[in-house]
Amino acid sequence: MSQTLVIKIGTSSLTQATTGHLALSTLATLVETLTRLRYQGYRVVLVSSGAVGVGRDRLGLTERPRTIALKQAVAAVGQGRLMRVYDDLFSSLQQPIAQVLLTRGDLVQRNGYVNVYNTFQQLLKLGVIPIVNENDTVAVDELKFGDNDTLSALVASLVEADWLFLLTDVDQLYSADPRENPNAQPISLITSMKQLEEFQVQTGDSRSGWGTGGMITKIEAARIATGSGVRTVITEGKYPQNLEKILQGEAIGTQFEPQIRPVNARKHWIANVLIPLGKLYLDAGAVKAISQRGKSLLAAGITKIDGEFTVQDSVQICDLEGQEIARGLVNYNRGELQKIKGLHSDKIPEILGYEGAETVVHRDNLVIREQGIGNWE
Numbered sequence: 062m063s064q065t066l067v068i069k070i071g072t073s074s075l076t077q078a079t080t081g082h083l084a085l086s087t088l089a090t091l092v093e094t095l096t097r098l099r100y101q102g103y104r105v106v107l108v109s110s111g112a113v114g115v116g117r118d119r120l121g122l123t124e125r126p127r128t129i130a131l132k133q134a135v136a137a138v139g140q141g142r143l144m145r146v147y148d149d150l151f152s153s154l155q156q157p158i159a160q161v162l163l164t165r166g167d168l169v170q171r172n173g174y175v176n177v178y179n180t181f182q183q184l185l186k187l188g189v190i191p192i193v194n195e196n197d198t199v200a201v202d203e204l205k206f207g208d209n210d211t212l213s214a215l216v217a218s219l220v221e222a223d224w225l226f227l228l229t230d231v232d233q234l235y236s237a238d239p240r241e242n243p244n245a246q247p248i249s250l251i252t253s254m255k256q257l258e259e260f261q262v263q264t265g266d267s268r269s270g271w272g273t274g275g276m277i278t279k280i281e282a283a284r285i286a287t288g289s290g291v292r293t294v295i296t297e298g299k300y301p302q303n304l305e306k307i308l309q310g311e312a313i314g315t316q317f318e319p320q321i322r323p324v325n326a327r328k329h330w331i332a333n334v335l336i337p338l339g340k341l342y343l344d345a346g347a348v349k350a351i352s353q354r355g356k357s358l359l360a361a362g363i364t365k366i367d368g369e370f371t372v373q374d375s376v377q378i379c380d381l382e383g384q385e386i387a388r389g390l391v392n393y394n395r396g397e398l399q400k401i402k403g404l405h406s407d408k409i410p411e412i413l414g415y416e417g418a419e420t421v422v423h424r425d426n427l428v429i430r431e432q433g434i435g436n437w438e
């Protein structure tokens with residue numbers, strides 16, 4: 062089957078740094094490149110930022126909107142403009158496009174996730190290039206992706222992409238922010254996320270004028286995507302034509318190799334898509350049983366509970382210090398767990414007055430976090 066590509070372009074590449082107006086030549090080259098890739102048989106998804114940046118420019122605002130309501134209003138202005146420009150450019154090349162606006166809430170329900178998956182498959186089958194953005198105008202804080210780097214990684218995983226390209230305003234990843242550290246060393250290849258520690262990569266907190274996440278969210282995106290088996294590249298948005306060269310094997314930008322044993326789709330969904338609503342603290346024995354011996358979580362190992370959650374919600378599973386060691390779906394609500402924590406499973410029917418599940422989190426619904434590196438397995 063033909064390869065699937067997800068390309069994410071940030072505000073810093075779509076707009077001119079000095080004026081804040083659209084970077085028309087970049088956009089035109091991007092559109093030409095993506096259309097050529099379609100002709101070559103690739104399935105293409107574009108994740109485009111820019112709603113806030115373009116809306117701000119359209120309204121003549123000189124500052125980044127600060128309040129949520131203003132940001133959502135500005136995004137509503139900009140998203141329409143942006144799609145108008147894309148549609149004009151792609152239509153000149155006879156390439157149909159579609160607008161897909163998502164919030165995290167759309168993916169949190171397993172059936173919502175499958176629904177979005179089916180829509181993407183249908184669009185790609187029709188030869189359409191879906192253009193995805195966060196639905197900024199309606200997204201509420203709790204159900205936000207927050208930045209399009211994360212969104213693009215989740216989309217890449219959802220559509221089972223072969224490649225994720227993160228187009229930004231630096232040519233690749235450096236050992237430190239090149240804006241602040243002139244001695245920062247370029248990094249071309251990351252074969253495993255462990256290497257980021259070895260290279261001691263620093264991401265500072267700087268980002269381009271209108272960008273949202275900076276480099277840290279791109280690394281997190283690479284972690285999510287490579288964990289799902291998607292090869293990820295950070296490269297410069299100013300030269301979209303480089304995508305073709307990279308696909309032909311040229312070493313441009315920073316490439317992150319996909320994990321050899323990607324986590325399965327359900328575990329990926331638990332680790333990266335669901336929003337945890339509570340925290341369970343475990344004693345040392347339970348930490349070991351879960352992280353080293355692949356066991357399910359039993360009530361006996363739980364020492365403390367935080368948050369409000371109900372059956373089948375996602376919770377963070379932590380050691381006594383609160384360091385997250387795993388994430389999973391609980392078989393009990395908060396009230397029930399308060400009563401049975403620390404107890405042997407045999408005692409559960411007597412305490413609750415009914416036969417509950419033997420495990421608090423079954424190992425099929427549990428993902429383990431590799432300490433230090435942060436990968437899920």
Ligand SMILES: Nc1ncnc2c1ncn2[C@@H]1O[C@H](COP(=O)(O)OP(=O)(O)O)[C@@H](O)[C@H]1O
Binds near residue numbers: 230274
């Ligand atoms: N280690 C690093 N390597 C490269 N760039 C970095 C690093 N740390 C921070 N950055 C900064 O990240 C910025 C890109 O992020 P961002 O502004 O969010 O872009 P975008 O709008 O494309 O999402 C760069 O301009 C750069 O200054």
Ligand SMILES: N[C@@H](CCC(=O)OP(=O)(O)O)C(=O)O
Binds near residue numbers: 070114273275
């Ligand atoms: N959804 C927002 C973009 C959020 C975002 O991540 O921006 P960027 O860092 O420029 O990729 C918008 O369209 O303005």
